[in-house]
Amino acid sequence: MTFTMSRLSAMMFLQFFIWGGWFVTLGTYLVQGPLKASASQVATAFLSQSIGAIVAPFLVGLIADRFFAAQRILAVLHLAGAALLWVASTAADFNTFATCVMAYMLLFMPTLALVNSIAMRHMQSPEKQFPYVRVAGTIGWIVAGVLIGWLGWEQAHRLELTFRMAAAASLLLGLYAFTLPHTPPLARQRTAGVGQILGLDALRLLKSRSYLVFFLASIAICIPLAFYYNFTNPYLNDLGVRGAAGLQSLGQVSEVLLMLAMPFLFVRLGVKTMLAVGMAAWVLRYVMFAYGDAGSGFSLLVIGIVLHGICYDFFFVTGQIYTDAHAGPDTRSSAQGFITLATYGVGMLIGTFLSGAVVEHYTTATGPDWQQIWLFPAGVAFVVLLAFLLLFRDRPAAATAPAAT
Template identity: 55%
Template structure:
């Protein structure tokens, strides 16, 4: 791959994830403090990500893959998205805020597949080259969090600016997308079935008891996962942690580090131990949050954030590898699509709603009873871990 194309793709990834990370992390705090939203409403807002994840395969499968070049669709989606984000920043009522957010996330979530498709088209060896491009997405997310801290948007109560910044970045990426290398529709002139889009071709994998257990565990573990994405920034701000969004970027830094260490761990530990360690990290993380505070126990809060690398990479990345191995080349895409719908779609949708409900039930005069709230996803994750340990057979020992 030429250096100029590598730089183009890296900048595309950076902007695509920056435009998401700049507002997504702090949205719960913004909705709670500025729009007086309750927990259920905040859960509905975060749930738009899941609805977007469910609808995205249809946009990609029925439109992007058949009729239009990927970079052009990416540009159009971000230009429309930029306008929607700007309107989001001026809404003062949740009922007015939500429709804009829902439409935006339905348009944004397909861009995650589009930037990957544009990148893969330019690579001769994606397995070796993609990680060096994808990491710029994580760097973009980290940069967004650090910028929030540098501008003191949380401290000054100016989180509406995050949507305006995202709007500007989205518009820039929208124009920039038309300058990216051409990526013609890969399935032009072919028929795409509904079964293929939703991953139904891979349903036969569920006849394998081991894969069924993994599938159910993946769905269930996304319930406690949603608590982290939805509640952590609000939690850190309420307990008095300064520049919470910036400090939360330690999670992405940890994720990047462990992603590069994954091959070493995978070869030594195998699938089952990797998955168990990932689930165990969820339990430890939420216990750290439950007993941590902004004073002498602030180290527990930082530990809980840093554990994100193990929580995410050891379970989800390992799960992607395991799915890839079990599916084989013929139904590989369908299998990954089925897992994505189950996790980022259905699993997190349930998790966001439950997190909002739990937060409302433990609201106090001064904020929330966070010590109790965090023990609930810890207990859920622990239950899933125990069942998985008992029922899942290590495929490497067969």
């Protein structure tokens, strides 16, 4: 690996270490920490991710990509983010905390596109080099979870320290970003229209029935996805699982391993099978959670977490490849932005509201009825899977195109 690739890998490591350092245990901090938040308030806090995903194209496309060097705007966003994370760790009431988190995610979500842009602009062959740089980000997320588990912050009820750890890492990345290779706006980025920046010119893809079915399924499957992000850590801690954040990092380990196997599997299974297996894994995961426990059913919890690799890679990564195959050369970037806006923006937005309502509905004076809570997203994922199997008809050209990617 060259020196430049090593520098970009360090950037990715810090980027996802920051996110994994506080986001995984956010629900537990809100429920069990000093704020004693309700399920709806937990959902409100997680809602910041979806709103940030919706706003990100405006900030990156309309401002950063047109007027500023990418590494400089990355530095400023992370330096400001460090201050917000630190203030969030000291918030004495939920409203103050939620305001800090919302402001932070409005700054953080655009940085996901910025680090990708910086990395790819300095690669001779992004399709070959980028996966090896991006995997450093997944390793950063894993290290953050393992570190939280090793330090025992969940058991000690000191999860405010996760925000301070992430703030320190954000400060470090903010300073480090100023030293990254110079990445000025491209001429075509300065002249791109608003519709192109937001991916709206990719709407023409929906004229294809197969892509329309995939697009709607992508939004729908993100509804049960929100349950996993929002309430897995509180669930594991409620069961008394020690080092829950570290255990959850097994999901990212499986993601890395399956990512390496994706080219082999894609050629042999094809688009429809890959997408269907990914959705079926969501159903199985939530059933495992519904019937797992910290005793004899602990293996079910572990299997459910390890299934993350299939859930994410088989559906979302396959979907990105499928989108790339359908979009022409002029709309590939717009199409990727469009599907991201639809899934992490619209889909997760709906799922976040629904997850909070479902958890509150099944929570009594004795605590949450986790079995009923997890069976709900399992049912949603099953319905989406059935509809997809019945309605999706893949075009042969789309199935063969990714093999050359």
